[in-house]
Amino acid sequence: MRIAIEDLAVSLSGRTVVHGIDVIAEDGEIVGLVGPNGSGKSTVLRTVYRHLAPDAGRVLVGGTDIRTLTPAQSAQRVAALPQERGSDFELSVREVVAMGRTPYKRAFAGEDGTDTELVAAALERVGMAGAGRRRFSALSGGERQRVLLARALAQDPRVLVLDEPTNHLDVRHQVELLALLREQRRTTLIALHDLNAAASVCDRLHVLHDGALVASGAPREVLTADLLAEVFGVRVAVVEHPLTGDPLIAFDHRSPAGGLPGAVAAAR
Ligand SMILES: Nc1ncnc2c1ncn2[C@@H]1O[C@H](COP(=O)(O)OP(=O)(O)OP(=O)(O)O)[C@@H](O)[C@H]1O
Numbered sequence: 001m002r003i004a005i006e007d008l009a010v011s012l013s014g015r016t017v018v019h020g021i022d023v024i025a026e027d028g029e030i031v032g033l034v035g036p037n038g039s040g041k042s043t044v045l046r047t048v049y050r051h052l053a054p055d056a057g058r059v060l061v062g063g064t065d066i067r068t069l070t071p072a073q074s075a076q077r078v079a080a081l082p083q084e085r086g087s088d089f090e091l092s093v094r095e096v097v098a099m100g101r102t103p104y105k106r107a108f109a110g111e112d113g114t115d116t117e118l119v120a121a122a123l124e125r126v127g128m129a130g131a132g133r134r135r136f137s138a139l140s141g142g143e144r145q146r147v148l149l150a151r152a153l154a155q156d157p158r159v160l161v162l163d164e165p166t167n168h169l170d171v172r173h174q175v176e177l178l179a180l181l182r183e184q185r186r187t188t189l190i191a192l193h194d195l196n197a198a199a200s201v202c203d204r205l206h207v208l209h210d211g212a213l214v215a216s217g218a219p220r221e222v223l224t225a226d227l228l229a230e231v232f233g234v235r236v237a238v239v240e241h242p243l244t245g246d247p248l249i250a251f252d253h254r255s256p257a258g259g260l261p262g263a264v265a266a267a268r
Contacts, residue, residue, distance in 0.1 A: 001062040001077060001158035001187050002027050003048065008057035010043050017043050018211040021057070023189070025159075025204075030181055030188040032198045032219075035208030036232055041191035042083050042163050044208070048189060049080035049161050061159060075103035079157035081149050081165050093139070093147050094132035097122055100154030115154075122150035125180060127173070141168035149177070153184075162190040166197055199223055199247045207231055220247050229257035 008021040018040035025031040033041040046052040126146040192198040199219040207215040235252035
């Protein structure tokens with residue numbers, strides 16, 4: 001299902017946080033948002049899963065303005081892994097994942113065979129099949145993350161919205177998550193800090209800076225050394241990944257773009 005974010009603007013506490021945002025994800029595409037802290041990635045994603053209402057512009061899901069859908073209708077189309085990863089659920093892991101089925105249920109309706117199957121498959125898919133009875137609040141950050149991803153998968157949405165899904169995950173689980181996204185081929189909007197992960201998984205990338213889009217296109221076109229110096233203030237070399245051929249960003253972890261401030265440089 002196609003997502004179109006059109007000329008979106010959002011203000012928070014009286015300040016315009018993002019403006020003029022145009023992002024399209026065609027059916028089955030994985031589209032990434034990257035940018036420095038505070039650039040507006042989560043704000044854009046929150047309008048897609050209806051946590052925030054735009055001040056201007058709109059979000060179309062399959063051609064329909066998401067604000068015109070009922071909460072259940074939009075939750076059947078769009079599932080989110082938000083940045084807020086609540087630890088306060090006094091529920092079992094299985095119960096948290098089963099919450100993903102709520103948009104399909106009438107009030108007080110019990111679980112049916114499809115629900116049971118989808119919940120089990122989602123837990124299996126994130127490698128948490130054996131943890132169904134554990135208390136969600138007693139899980140590690142990375143385990144919680146995987147359970148919340150399972151909840152989003154159990155929702156069986158046409159569109160996935162993922163805000164920093166690789167946070168807290170060890171490298172094996174990061175790789176598995178990216179493989180899962182590629183394999184699912186649902187329309188996916190994803191905010192990522194890990195630019196190499198973004199280069200490997202995204203069909204298209206949008207770079208946000210101070211609430212505006214400064215570059216859009218295929219990862220190879222967008223992730224240039226000049227752009228990364230300008231937007232992130234880092235020195236990088238972009239090379240070809242020796243295993244995959246994807247763009248590989250090699251960071252200079254010793255000095256930012258433009259060099260270190262004099263005092264620090266002198267002390268080296
Ligand atoms: N409730 C709020 N009230 C006022 N300003 C807010 C609120 N929430 C976020 N902001 C501000 O909006 C801007 C964009 O925040 P947002 O969380 O969208 O950025 P981000 O790119 O996702 O950042 P990060 O990489 O740190 O997660 C920031 O300057 C932030 O301080």
